Amino acid sequence: MPAVIDAAVHRKFAADLFIEVWSLLEKPNRTSEEDDRMIHAAHASRFHWQDIGSPREWSIGEWQISRVYAVLKRAEPAIYHGQRALNWARDHSVSPFFIAYGYEALARARAVAGDIDSAKKYIAQAREIAASIPDPADQKHLEDDLATIAVG
Secondary structure (H helix, E strand, O other): OOOOOOHHHHHHHHHHHHHHHHHHHHOOOOOHHHHHHHHHHHHHHHHHHHHHOOHHHHHHHHHHHHHHHHHOOOHHHHHHHHHHHHHHHHHOOOOHHHHHHHHHHHHHHHHHOOOHHHHHHHHHHHHHHHOOOOOHHHHHHHHHHHOOOOOO
16 A cells, blocks of 8 residues: 655655756756756656646646756657646646646757757747736746747
């Protein structure tokens, strides 16, 4: 029988692992061991959100996993988790910010796969949804991330 983990423990692990992934993503010259740790931490963070989160957190977790795989140039899992991020946000009416970031994840993943036409399509969809994001700072954050996607 699986061990029961307290909701506060799930929340702490989910948040701490999410932050660890960001610090690894931003680290220049990661080792292969750190790349592996980043993958495992991203999946573990998403795992902990599963029991205590909502579609919002599940979308964010899937988005982060997709970003990790895109940074590591692993297109197939980046696409898979990017699609899951979009589905959680879109199918559960999570805010436009998270829907737009689902498209951002797919654009980045498709660019890694070399499918530039699809990447451009997803960038356009993210930008279209960005217009409905109420906070201009959130819109700018999304635009800044979209600008880092290599589409030629």
